[in-house]
């Protein structure tokens with residue numbers, strides 16, 4: 079039963095092959111048995127899951143239907159869950175029980191989804207390896223000595239290991255697409271404003287976006303359907319109707335114009351990944367797509383711009399965790415200053431502290447123009463590059479990451495080496511565009527992802543291309559040994 083996708087689960091539940099309660103019990107037992115190898119969960123919510131599963135079964139018995147009704151999922155541990163620990167992977171929030179549900183959590187619960195637990199993540203979503211979590215590193219089910227990617231590494235590892243069919247993630251600079259790529263999943267970062275950020279603990283507010291992680295594009299469509307939509311509680315939520323994503327999956331790719339940016343294939347890219355990306359291009363050509371080389375000339379400036387903007391916003395967002403208003407408080411503070419200093423230096427890990435310092439520096443009076451303002455100007459140039467490209471093509475395609483999953487600890491002493499791994503993903507966040515990563519093959523037994531980008535609100539187009547690709551390839555069906 080643990081091999082079933084969300085789509086298959088929906089059919090099984092509708093055909094009364096099994097109940098949500100039965101399925102939930104199987105998956106909870108599997109998590110208890112296998113997760114010690116992976117560390118992909120921070121909290122298991124067994125009681126809640128069983129209550130929700132029974133309620134979903136009762137709703138079905140009363141004639142209700144729906145693809146998410148009774149479907150088991152998990153939430154990245156930065157989505158607020160009422161009465162349940164919401165740690166953000168940090169000691170700072172180790173004992174924080176959220177007083178309300180995030181909009182995403184509430185919407186999925188209303189659709190009948192069953193929450194099995196809260197998944198591990200990089201502390202405050204800062205990282206690309208899921209090694210900065212206060213709760214320890216997450217392991218990649220494809221090779222337990224390798225990282226699963228981050229920051230949504232817990233959701234990725236859990237879904238890849240068939241502990242559950244799908245989970246939520248968030249993507250500020252690649253944290254859905256990159257771990258999806260490194261664990262052989264399909265992951266979608268929606269257009270900025272498509273999914274409500276209310277109750278999603280902020281890292282960098284102008285970049286953060288929640289989205290689905292699953293094994294197939296079809297399942298991402300199901301989960302996104304439950305997550306997307308306007309929310310008056312989020313001032314950056316966009317009041318656009320949500321299309322039927324399932325209905326968008328079966329469009330023909332005949333004549334679809336795919337742009338491949340020449341800058342993507344520069345020196346930093348592992349040539350074995352380049353080859354797999356070219357293979358996926360050929361596959362899409364067979365399905366009728368027309369390939370065109372394009373250029374994104376300002377891409378080289380994306381990493382420096384992102385690593386000014388994201389820390390700047392983080393330094394502001396994380397100022398609320400001061401041991402007084404929110405978060406961990408140190409023992410026996412001598413005075414107010416000592417309380418602030420020790421609460422924040424004991425509560426935050428080293429990567430979070432580094433980013434707060436970089437961000438506060440970039441925003442300080444003497445440096446604002448030189449760093450923050452300049453980074454914002456680069457951000458506009460990057461957006462303009464995409465707008466020009468989308469005048470010529472319908473989709474942009476390239477690698478999701480320059481390398482496969484690295485060994486645990488390999489980049490710990492060199493944070494910039496880890497930042498460079500984000501080169502292909504962060505531009506979509508800077509521009510606010512939707513992006514999807516899907517399985518495209520293996521290098522040394524480790525999964526490789528291909529990334530698709532589309533114009534604003536064209537999530538359906540991304541899901542369509544990925545679904546058609548998955549109907550004609552089987553990379554996404556491969557299962558890691560031992561799981």
Ligand code: GLN
Pocket residue numbers: 203204205206228229248249250251252253254281388500
């Ligand atoms: N790796 C990037 C960072 O550390 C992206 C993280 C994310 O998308 N949350 O900022």
